[in-house]
Amino acid sequence: MRKFYFKSIFLFLSPLGFSQIPQFPTTQNPNPSNFQTYSDQTFTSTHRNNTVPAIPKINNNERTPEAYRNDIKMAQEDMRRFEQEQVETKKAEFERRVKSLEDSGYNLPSLSGKAGTNAYYDAFDKLTTLDAENYSTTEANFIVENAFYDGKQNFQQFKAGIQRTAKQVLQKMKAEKQDTEDNTMKNIALFKHFSKSYKYDFDDYFGTKDWSKMFTSKLIKTGKGQCHSMPLLYLMIAEEMGAQASLATAPNHTYIKFLDSENQWQNIELTNGIFTTNSMILESGYIGSEALQNNTYMNNLSKKELMSQLYADLANGYIHKYGMDEFVGKTLDKALEYYPNNMYANLLKSMYQQARFKHVTDNLGIRNAENPEELQNIRYFPKAVELLQETKAQFDKIDNLGFKFMSSSAYSEWLGNMGREANRQQSEEIAERIKQMNAEKHRKKQEDLKKAQEEKRRIEEKKKKEEEERRRLFYLKT
Numbered sequence: 001m002r003k004f005y006f007k008s009i010f011l012f013l014s015p016l017g018f019s020q021i022p023q024f025p026t027t028q029n030p031n032p033s034n035f036q037t038y039s040d041q042t043f044t045s046t047h048r049n050n051t052v053p054a055i056p057k058i059n060n061n062e063r064t065p066e067a068y069r070n071d072i073k074m075a076q077e078d079m080r081r082f083e084q085e086q087v088e089t090k091k092a093e094f095e096r097r098v099k100s101l102e103d104s105g106y107n108l109p110s111l112s113g114k115a116g117t118n119a120y121y122d123a124f125d126k127l128t129t130l131d132a133e134n135y136s137t138t139e140a141n142f143i144v145e146n147a148f149y150d151g152k153q154n155f156q157q158f159k160a161g162i163q164r165t166a167k168q169v170l171q172k173m174k175a176e177k178q179d180t181e182d183n184t185m186k187n188i189a190l191f192k193h194f195s196k197s198y199k200y201d202f203d204d205y206f207g208t209k210d211w212s213k214m215f216t217s218k219l220i221k222t223g224k225g226q227c228h229s230m231p232l233l234y235l236m237i238a239e240e241m242g243a244q245a246s247l248a249t250a251p252n253h254t255y256i257k258f259l260d261s262e263n264q265w266q267n268i269e270l271t272n273g274i275f276t277t278n279s280m281i282l283e284s285g286y287i288g289s290e291a292l293q294n295n296t297y298m299n300n301l302s303k304k305e306l307m308s309q310l311y312a313d314l315a316n317g318y319i320h321k322y323g324m325d326e327f328v329g330k331t332l333d334k335a336l337e338y339y340p341n342n343m344y345a346n347l348l349k350s351m352y353q354q355a356r357f358k359h360v361t362d363n364l365g366i367r368n369a370e371n372p373e374e375l376q377n378i379r380y381f382p383k384a385v386e387l388l389q390e391t392k393a394q395f396d397k398i399d400n401l402g403f404k405f406m407s408s409s410a411y412s413e414w415l416g417n418m419g420r421e422a423n424r425q426q427s428e429e430i431a432e433r434i435k436q437m438n439a440e441k442h443r444k445k446q447e448d449l450k451k452a453q454e455e456k457r458r459i460e461e462k463k464k465k466e467e468e469e470r471r472r473l474f475y476l477k478t
Helices: 004-013 065-103 117-129 137-148 155-175 183-197 216-222 229-241 278-282 289-293 303-321 326-338 343-363 372-380 382-400 408-418 421-477
Strands: 246-250 253-259 265-269 274-276
Touching (some): 137 155, 137 216, 137 303, 155 183, 155 229, 183 253, 183 265, 274 421, 303 326, 343 382, 372 382
Antiparallel strands (some): 253 265, 265 274
16 A cells, blocks of 8 residues: 555645646647648648648749748648647547546446446345344355355355254264353364364465455365455354354454353464464554554454445455446445444555546546646646545545555465464463363353252252141141
8 A cells, every 4th residue: 555645745735726727738849841741721620630731842943932931831820720729629638538527526437337247236235234233144245255256146055054064063062062052162163163174275365366265155165265264154154053253353364253151252263273362463563552542453343343344345356356436435435334443444445545546637637646746736626636635534544543564475474473383382271271161160050950950859849748748737627
């Protein structure tokens, strides 16, 4: 993300007014030595080809000096007319472009004519019909992924696969005599299932070449995924199991959080199959104090904030498949409505704003928006200045949220460090503590159950004796 020119140019433009008229492009003065012979006198017509007229050949032995001077004068007048026509043509074209920009609200050209975009519009509409605080994660995620496949995937088949996996995990818990009502045990069982069933896909893990590599459907089909698809699939299966878990974010990364039996948040890193601590996540060095103060990263996302992530995914899929247009802006606005501090959505919004601003400057004839002298020409167009202000504000926002650019190599290095032996040992210690904690909880639960059963027997015996005494007294009276 580059934004240095937004800051400097914005400060440069702010004191300027809009009273002057812009200078339109002009042509260079023609060079008479390059003119060619012509024979007709229709070169002044506005319908002719834009070919520079030439001076006729003159036989000095047949022409008088006065006739020669008249021909030169006529040629010069024609050159002036030609240059004026060129200026007026360029001016008309420029005015047409400006009018087109203003008519569109300075928006990007629509890509709606491309095949398949309707699937994205339909997906957006379907997401808006869901209750943002109480919806099926499986359904919402399927809507997003299915848009990329032009709406041709089968939801019932997709859902059945999720339900089947959830049932298998619960059945294994029962076979191992684990408490299927305990949230901690359900998350541990699901975590073990992921550790055995899925592997990290090191090929194109950001979906740069193929965005579908980010999908849970690809993970289910191949058994390989990354930090985007694995946590989403985990959430969908957990939801079917009745387990409580949340998505959490870090720079270029997502992972799972769940609340254990002691009301402590535990972090699950699915990409390398370990429990992580907050300090491990902070080791990346890309989470600064601003991000922590703004709760940008490492928080358990609510259902509404998760929906914001899904809207951002919808926009990102559209960008990868078609490019940037106003659908992207509309979708990201919806994402930020649900979760204003969503770094993922804000980064995409900054890309969208930059693309929109470049479209405008290109149409205003500003070829290098990073050149202050050239960019100052937008001061003649208030809407363009307003767009520059919006773009700068969006870049300022991601700065204030604590964004730090993390390269793919830095991300790979951090992810590798997460799985080093020291962290794995710490993960095992966390797992053992959770295991002991739940064993103690189970023991106490069994003791409480035994006490309850003994109390129940005592009460039943007391009632039985009271009933026998009542009957004895009744017979004595009769």
